Amino acid sequence: MARHEGRGMASVNYPIGMNLGGDPSQALIHSNPDGKFTVALSAIDLGQGMKQVSRQIAAETLGVPIEDVYVDTADSDTGPHDMGSFASRGTHRMGNAIIVAAREARGVLLEAAAEELEVNAADLVTDGRGNIHVRGAPSRSITVKATAQAAQFKQGKTIAGRGIFLIPLSAVDAETGEMNPNTAFAHACLVADVAVDDETGEVEVLRMTSAYELGRVINPRMVEQQLVGGAWMGISHALYETPEPYYPNPEHGPRDFNEYLMPGPGDIAPYHVTVLERPAPDGPFGGKGPGEMCANPVLPAIANAVYNAVGVRVDELPITPEKILRGIKANGGAKPGPRRGGPVNWR
Amino acid sequence: MLELRKDLFADERDDNLNVIGKGVQRQDMPGHVTARTRFFDDHAFDGMLHLKVVRSPHHHARIRSIDTSAAERAPGVKRVLRGADVPVNKNTLLSLINFGKDDEPSLAVSKVSYKGEPVIAILADSEAQALAARKLVRIDYDPLPAVFDVEETLKPGAPVVNETYPGNYFEYHERFDHQKLRFGDVERGFASADIVMEHRYQMSPIEHAPTETNGSIAAPEQNGRYVVHSCAQGLFFALGTTAKIVDVESNQLHFIGGTVGGGFGGKVDSLTEPLAVLGAMLTGRPVRFVLDREEEMLYGSPRGAERIYIKDGLMRDGRIVARHIRSYFDAGAYTRLSSYAAIKCTAHVPGPYWIPNVASDIYVSYTNRCPSTAMRGFGVTAVDFALEVQMDRLAEAASMDPMEFRILNAYRDGDMKPHRRAAKNTALVECVQVAAEKANWPLSEQAKRASSLIGGGAGERAQIPATQLDARGQIGRPDTRSGPVTQVLPAGTSRIAPSKQPVMEGARDGRATPTQVPRYEPQRPTAPPPPAYQPAPPPYQPASSYSPAPGHQPASPPPASPPPAAPAQTQHGAVRFSSVFGTRRR
Numbered sequence: 001m002a003r004h005e006g007r008g009m010a011s012v013n014y015p016i017g018m019n020l021g022g023d024p025s026q027a028l029i030h031s032n033p034d035g036k037f038t039v040a041l042s043a044i045d046l047g048q049g050m051k052q053v054s055r056q057i058a059a060e061t062l063g064v065p066i067e068d069v070y071v072d073t074a075d076s077d078t079g080p081h082d083m084g085s086f087a088s089r090g091t092h093r094m095g096n097a098i099i100v101a102a103r104e105a106r107g108v109l110l111e112a113a114a115e116e117l118e119v120n121a122a123d124l125v126t127d128g129r130g131n132i133h134v135r136g137a138p139s140r141s142i143t144v145k146a147t148a149q150a151a152q153f154k155q156g157k158t159i160a161g162r163g164i165f166l167i168p169l170s171a172v173d174a175e176t177g178e179m180n181p182n183t184a185f186a187h188a189c190l191v192a193d194v195a196v197d198d199e200t201g202e203v204e205v206l207r208m209t210s211a212y213e214l215g216r217v218i219n220p221r222m223v224e225q226q227l228v229g230g231a232w233m234g235i236s237h238a239l240y241e242t243p244e245p246y247y248p249n250p251e252h253g254p255r256d257f258n259e260y261l262m263p264g265p266g267d268i269a270p271y272h273v274t275v276l277e278r279p280a281p282d283g284p285f286g287g288k289g290p291g292e293m294c295a296n297p298v299l300p301a302i303a304n305a306v307y308n309a310v311g312v313r314v315d316e317l318p319i320t321p322e323k324i325l326r327g328i329k330a331n332g333g334a335k336p337g338p339r340r341g342g343p344v345n346w347r
Numbered sequence: 348m349l350e351l352r353k354d355l356f357a358d359e360r361d362d363n364l365n366v367i368g369k370g371v372q373r374q375d376m377p378g379h380v381t382a383r384t385r386f387f388d389d390h391a392f393d394g395m396l397h398l399k400v401v402r403s404p405h406h407h408a409r410i411r412s413i414d415t416s417a418a419e420r421a422p423g424v425k426r427v428l429r430g431a432d433v434p435v436n437k438n439t440l441l442s443l444i445n446f447g448k449d450d451e452p453s454l455a456v457s458k459v460s461y462k463g464e465p466v467i468a469i470l471a472d473s474e475a476q477a478l479a480a481r482k483l484v485r486i487d488y489d490p491l492p493a494v495f496d497v498e499e500t501l502k503p504g505a506p507v508v509n510e511t512y513p514g515n516y517f518e519y520h521e522r523f524d525h526q527k528l529r530f531g532d533v534e535r536g537f538a539s540a541d542i543v544m545e546h547r548y549q550m551s552p553i554e555h556a557p558t559e560t561n562g563s564i565a566a567p568e569q570n571g572r573y574v575v576h577s578c579a580q581g582l583f584f585a586l587g588t589t590a591k592i593v594d595v596e597s598n599q600l601h602f603i604g605g606t607v608g609g610g611f612g613g614k615v616d617s618l619t620e621p622l623a624v625l626g627a628m629l630t631g632r633p634v635r636f637v638l639d640r641e642e643e644m645l646y647g648s649p650r651g652a653e654r655i656y657i658k659d660g661l662m663r664d665g666r667i668v669a670r671h672i673r674s675y676f677d678a679g680a681y682t683r684l685s686s687y688a689a690i691k692c693t694a695h696v697p698g699p700y701w702i703p704n705v706a707s708d709i710y711v712s713y714t715n716r717c718p719s720t721a722m723r724g725f726g727v728t729a730v731d732f733a734l735e736v737q738m739d740r741l742a743e744a745a746s747m748d749p750m751e752f753r754i755l756n757a758y759r760d761g762d763m764k765p766h767r768r769a770a771k772n773t774a775l776v777e778c779v780q781v782a783a784e785k786a787n788w789p790l791s792e793q794a795k796r797a798s799s800l801i802g803g804g805a806g807e808r809a810q811i812p813a814t815q816l817d818a819r820g821q822i823g824r825p826d827t828r829s830g831p832v833t834q835v836l837p838a839g840t841s842r843i844a845p846s847k848q849p850v851m852e853g854a855r856d857g858r859a860t861p862t863q864v865p866r867y868e869p870q871r872p873t874a875p876p877p878p879a880y881q882p883a884p885p886p887y888q889p890a891s892s893y894s895p896a897p898g899h900q901p902a903s904p905p906p907a908s909p910p911p912a913a914p915a916q917t918q919h920g921a922v923r924f925s926s927v928f929g930t931r932r933r
Contacts, residue, residue, distance in 0.1 A: 009788070010735035011753045011779050013699035014727060019691040021846060022444055042582040045375065046610040052373040060367045071374060074582040074605030084581020085607075086615055086721055128365040169444065172690055173842045174520035175816045177528030177707070178767045180846035181694035187774045189753070189782035211781035213774035216360065217351065221370035224349040233611075233723070242551040243649050248495040248677075250406065250462070250716050255641040260554060272348045274781050278356040278774045278799075285367045286360065292724040299728070300735030304749070307739065315736065316549040340748070341788035346348065 001199040005206070006309025007340045010300035011189040014293035015182040016280070017089040022169025025093040026080035027101040029058060030160035035130070035148035037062060037105070039071045042079035043094045048291060049222040050090050056218055057095045057284050061102035062109070063126030064144055080162075088289035091218060092184060093165050095284025100163030108159045112151035113142050184280035186288040187213040190231075190297035193344075196309040198334040201321030203306060205235050205269040209344055210297065213276040215288035220275070226290045227273050234298025235269065236262050239319050272346045311335025350785075355777055375606070386559060386608055387576040392566050392633035396425055398619075398626050399477040399636075401467040401484045402646060403459035406495075406715040407506060408488035410457055410466070417483040418469060423476030426630050427484075428468040430456035433625060434594035439682050440616060443587050450511035451681035451718070453592055453621055458491070460508055460680035461717050463646035470626050470634060493715035497654050497675035500712050508680055508713040514822065517678065517686045517711035524710065524820040526693050530765035531704035531812040533660075536669025540660030542744050547656050548733035552649040552677070555722055559608025561647055562637030565623040568601060573624050577604040580614040592621040593628065600624065612721030616648055616683060651685055651719025652677045653729035657737045660704075665745040665755050670697040672707040674730065679718035684725075685711045691726030694766050698734040699775045700756040701808055705765040708820070750783050754794045761804020767811050767841055773799040813838045 017023060028040040039058045045051045051071045059066040073079055082094060107121075113132040114121035117140060125135045126144070133141030151157040170180035190210035196203050208231060217223050240261045243253050254260035279286020299317065307313050311334060312327030328334050353362070362368070378384035415427045430436050430452055437449040455466045467484050471477035494500040494508065500515040501524070507513050516524040537543050564576045573595075579585035579602070586602045607614060619636040626634035638647055653676050660669035674692060678685035689709040696707040724731075742752035757775040764770055776799045783790050802808075816834040 007786075007788075008739065009749055009753075009782065009786075010731070010738075011699065011757075011775055011782075012727075012731050012735065013758075013773075013775060014724070015691065015694065019687070019694050019726070042605070044580050044582060044605055044607055044610070046580060046607045046614075049373055051375050051605075052371075055374055056366045056369070056371065060365055063365075066366050066371055074603070076582055076586055076600070076602040079582070079605075081583050082581070084579070084584045084615065085610070086580050086612060168846050170846050171843050172520075172526070172693075174522055175527060175529065176767070176814060176836070176842065177526065177530075177693050177765065178841065178843045179690075179694060180768060180843065181691075181766060185699075185770075185772065187699065187778045189775070189778040191782055191786040191788060193786075209782060209786040211352075211778040211785065213778050216367065218367055219370055220349055220351060220368065222373070227349070230723070237551075237553050241553045243554045243644060244552055244652075244716075247549075247551060247652055248497070248714070250495055253645050254554075255644055257556075257640070260556065260644060262556070272350070272785060274350045274352055274785055276352050276355045276774060276777055276781060277360060278772060278777075279360050280772055285364065292727075296724050296728050296731045297735070299732040300739070303732070303736050304739040313736070313740075315546060315733075317551040317732065341783075341786060343787060345785050345787040 003195050003197050004309040004334055004336050005193065005195050006305045006307070006337065007191060007193050008301045008304025008306070008308050009189065009191045010297040010304065012293060012297045013185045013187045014088065014296065016092045016184040016186060016289045017167065017182050018083065018087045019181045020170045020172065020179060021167035021182070023083040023089060023093060024164055024166040025082040025097040027094065027097040027163045028080055029101040029105045030158065031105065031109070031148050033149055033152040035064070035068065035144035037064065037069045039069060039098060040079050041071065041094065042074040042076060042082045043090055044074055044085035046085055048090070048226060049219065050085055052222060053091050053218050054094060054098055057098045058102050060285065061099050062106050063128055065128065065130055068130065068144070088291040088293070090291065091287050091289045092283050095287055096165035097163040099284055100165065101161035104161030104163070105159055108151070108157055109144065109147060112155055112157050112159065113147040115155060116142050116147060116150050183282045184215065184288050186215065186290065186293055188293060188297050190301045192298065192301035192305045194302060194305040194309055196306055196324060198310055198328055201325035203239055203319060203324070205267070205302065207269050207344065208271045208298065211274045211276060212290065213278055214290050215280040215283045216277055216286035217275055218285065218287050223275060223290055224273065227294045228271055230294025231271055231298050232263065232268055234295035235267070235302065237295060238299045238302040238317065242318055272344065308337040308340070311337060352781060384606055386606055387563060387578045387604060388559070388637060390564050390576045392564070395633040395635055396470045396472065396626065396630060397474040397477045397635050398468055398470050398622060399474070399481050400465040401469070401481050401486070403455065403462055403464040403466060405459060405488050405490050406462045406493040407491040407508070408459050409491060410455065410459065411487040411489050413467065414485040415467060418480040421476065421480035421483055423472040424469060424480045425472065425632070426470040426626065428454065428622065428625065430454040432629065433592060435592050438588065438592055440588060440684060441687060442591070443584065447517070447682050447686050448511050450509055461715050463717055464680070468622050468626065470630060495714050495716060497677045497712040497714060500714050501710070508715055512713060515713045517682060518822055522822060524822055526689050526709045528693050528696055528705065528707040528765055529814050529816055530706065532815050533669045533671045533704045533706045536704035537658070537660040540668050541663045542661040543658065544661065544740065544744065545656060545658035546737060546740065547654070548736065550653045550729035550732060552652045552719065553722070554644055554649050555611040555613030555647070557609030557611060557613060560638045560640060560643040561614060561618045563619045563623045564633060564635045565620070565627040566633035567627055567631055572599050572601055573627055574601045574603065575620055575624060577602050577620055578607050578614050579604050579617065579620065580607065580610045584615065585617045585620050588617040589620045589624050593625050611723045612725065613647060615721050618647065646717050648683065648718055648720040650722035650725060651679065655730055655733040657733055659737060659741055661741050661745060663745060665747045665752055667700065667702045667741065667756050669704040670702050672696050672730070674707070674709045676709070676711045677716070677719060678711050678713055679716045680713060681718040682711070683718045683720045685719060688726035692730055695727050695730060696765060698731070699758050701758045701762040703807060703812065750779055750788055750790055751794045753779050754797050759799045759801070759803025762808045763811055769804065769809065773803070775799065811839050811841065814840070
């Protein structure tokens with residue numbers, strides 16, 4: 001009886017946004033008389049950080065400090081329509097709508113500043129710290145705050161913008177499946193290292209190593225949170241969870257977290273993620289969206305690692321100790337596969 | 348631990364940005380960690396009623412009679428709702444985008460199709476009173492045979508789960524019992540292959556298990572309006588669904604949400620909002636309808652299970668020459684969003700690989716279980732599990748390293764996908780290379796030199812092949828389940844017009860001239876303009892007024908006038924990026 005280590009991998013891609021389009025998002029942005037901006041949306045923050053992504057995209061496009069932007073979501077009386085936070089669409093769809101709105105608001109801001117400075121708006125730039133000045137001549141400047149006050153009380157201008165982003169709904173051909181699905185794809189490859197006990201059938205995930213390509217990373221801390229949390233969900237899906245343990249027999253469903261098997265803190269594996277950025281041509285600053293795909297490669301990588309460890313293919317999830325032991329028995333013992341590489345190269 | 352590899356695709360990015368790419372703290376984080384953030388259930392109202400539903404104890408049964416008289420007299424009970432009280436008691440979620448037929452009642456009337464299906468709603472002063480009264484409702488059921496297997500349910504004679512779809516399958520295009528994908532000739536591909544292998548994969552359902560269970564609070568506002576504090580993942584999706592079911596104008600509903608305690612797809616279905624609003628309308632009182640943990644676990648709609656068969660034709664040198672996927676989505680008793688996931692799955696076939704002959708048949712099957720719904724990656728997660736385990740098997744059969752096998756078959760820029768659009772902006776090869784490097788998994792020099800930018804779209808890789816069509820699965824003709832070829836489409840045939848590139852407002856009308864994303868001059872030395880993303884010359888401008896996200900464009904000068912009018916036609920997917928040439932070209 002022994003514990004066998006094994007290594008498996010999987011590579012995947014993932015479509016961003018509702019597959020066939022037809023899922024618009026809108027944004028409204030306006031400034032108060034002190035040059036502080038409110039972004040009104042109806043996007044939903046599920047904990048993934050929708051508000052913060054919106055705020056960073058708005059601040060970047062407006063050219064103002066992030067502290068001067070506040071995101072107000074989601075009240076159907078004040079926030080314009082958005083399809084919702086699902087299908088990995090938040091950053092991509094809403095981000096683009098915010099860029100459109102923020103560009104328009106920035107245009108008015110610079111026009112108002114140009115009037116105050118008596119220059120051409122096309123010659124103005126922002127410094128991202130609350131100032132607007134003539135390109136190449138930082139001394140000829142005005143603050144965003146003074147500009148907003150002048151716009152409101154002197155010039156009678158609304159520093160505001162509206163934006164919508166829509167990929168039109170595509171048809172699907174009945175006979176060939178031809179369609180115009182989504183416009184951006186993210187990519188990933190993940191390696192799982194596991195140990196399988198051939199006496200108990202238990203699987204321990206030792207570590208995971210992955211590379212994700214997500215277009216532009218808008219906020220690396222939030223990308224990390226998504227990818228790591230999602231990978232744990234993937235471990236759970238691969239090895240533990242099911243509300244129907246004898247599927248398709250529907251009986252013996254769990255009623256609470258005592259009966260619904262999930263990994264505990266001791267089952268969480270160290271995880272190293274490397275992120276590549278190949279900007280999406282139609283993404284906000286090239287951003288795609290890490291929301292959904294982060295569990296996907298974990299499932300097959302663990303299944304392949306179990307096979308590499310003991311020679312058992314489990315093609316029905318979850319990969320329970322019972323299924324592994326039955327497989328080992330059917331094979332006449334554990335049959336470890338070839339070793340693949342040495343210790344990890346995490347820096 | 349997160350590491351950014353800025354060296355890869357560096358010439359496709361302008362990294363001269365102010366706050367994009369920075370790990371700045373979230374505006375809502377202090378509220379979350381000090382418990383000041385308000386979720387839907389943090390709203391208290393005077394005189395609030397609590398709604399609980401009576402659920403079916405049977406998987407499938409006809410309802411003979413319902414007696415609620417004892418429940419109505421129970422302490423604290425203010426109102427009992429039946430199906431007949433629901434103004435529009437049949438809905439399907441995607442009716443908002445005209446996809447599918449209304450098939451699901453809010454409260455079952457003549458029969459129940461899954462264990463846990465709501466039949467009666469009770470509104471009482473306290474949760475305990477509502478729960479007590481729930482036990483007093485007498486429903487006389489006549490149990491019916493039930494079916495739980497996604498393939499058994501499609502056989503002749505299986506019990507009809509969902510009368511709207513009497514064949515127990517979602518009807519695609521009003522013609523077929525499944526969604527097809529046909530690209531090339533898979534049978535010829537299998538015949539020419541050295542190795543043919545077919546395997547069956549079974550995905551398990553899983554529970555979303557959000558920290559905050561599904562729920563909502565609805566209360567009368569002024570002027571016949573109702574405010575709804577909601578956990579919805581799509582605020583207007585929930586508003587639109589509720590307005591349809593309770594039959595009011597959308598501006599009579601004021602939905603407030605936006606901060607949700609975990610969703611993962613399980614809060615798209617509007618499980619509680621319609622009945623909460625209906626209760627508030629009929630009683631004039633605020634109504635709280637929240638699922639308890641057991642309801643969330645058993646009846647809060649799970650990730651649907653999928654059964655997938657993959658058949659592949661493989662050459663000894665490791666090239667995959669044909670792939671056929673047959674998959675069955677377990678929708679449970681009603682459609683919810685499964686019909687959509689099957690289309691998404693079809694677009695995803697055959698995974699991130701280039702294969703010359705590909706076909707798939709994706710079914711949505713109805714069974715007598717709780718309807719499944721969206722969950723993180725649905726339509727893709729299950730088939731990725733099946734595909735990548737199959738890829739591991741194929742690599743072994745070809746005596747190849749699994750990483751090298753992925754790189755050999757990976758799709759690259761310019762490759763034609765089976766849904767007949769060219770791949771662009773791909774990066775699978777680079778992900779495999781980087782993961783191998785970090786995991787210390789040895790790769791050959793040849794595999795290390797491979798690139799998503801090289802070799803894609805060469806020769807037949809860019810072509811739509813001649814394709815065989817068939818009438819298999821025509822509705823009303825079970826004999827056509829295994830029908831012969833009906834037609835051969837010539838190579839290059841395209842039937843769906845390419846979609847327009849997104850048109851971004853603000854660039855074309857009389858409003859302010861779009862202003863490019865700022866450069867932050869004082870803080871930085873002037874960066875040379877990046878070699879990629881030169882201003883696109885007019886013929887390459889994707890559509891009339893859409894310009895790529897500003898991060899891709901040099902900052903100055905801002906365009907003096909809106910971009911030129913649309914070129915004659917823009918082939919979706921035919922515009923691609925090339926870091927080799929530094930320009931976007933057709």
